[in-house]
Amino acid sequence: xxxxxxxxxxxGNNRWLLVNAAGMALEVPVDDPSDRFLELIHDLEDxxxxxxxxxxxxxxxxxxxxxxxxxxxxxxxxxxxxxxxLSADLAVASAPATDSELHETGGSx
Numbered sequence: 001x002x003x004x005x006x007x008x009x010x011x012g013n014n015r016w017l018l019v020n021a022a023g024m025a026l027e028v029p030v031d032d033p034s035d036r037f038l039e040l041i042h043d044l045e046d047x048x049x050x051x052x053x054x055x056x057x058x059x060x061x062x063x064x065x066x067x068x069x070x071x072x073x074x075x076x077x078x079x080x081x082x083x084x085x086l087s088a089d090l091a092v093a094s095a096p097a098t099d100s101e102l103h104e105t106g107g108s109x
Contacts, residue, residue, distance in 0.1 A: 057065070 051059075
């Protein structure tokens with residue numbers, strides 16, 4: 001069993017510190033989950049906009065289709081839960097400021 005690579009921060013960026021076979025330390029960037037997720041969304045959107053379902057079924061190899069069929073339900077449930085939580089958070093009306101000096105009132109006359 002090998003030990004996990006130590007995580008270090010260099011210039012505010014997370015990196016894994018790995019040692020190669022020659023004993024040299026290598027810094028490998030660790031992707032921020034937000035950045036990775038945005039990239040995946042954009043990549044999937046680009047693919048969906050450029051390849052029809054019919055073309056995907058005809059051109060994707062059997063392994064790709066099987067992996068999609070096997071993995072998509074779990075991914076779809078995770079995405080659905082994230083979307084539901086975000087939707088619920090955004091549906092909560094913001095509360096008005098309690099300090100009456102902050103409320104704008106219309107002018108009269």
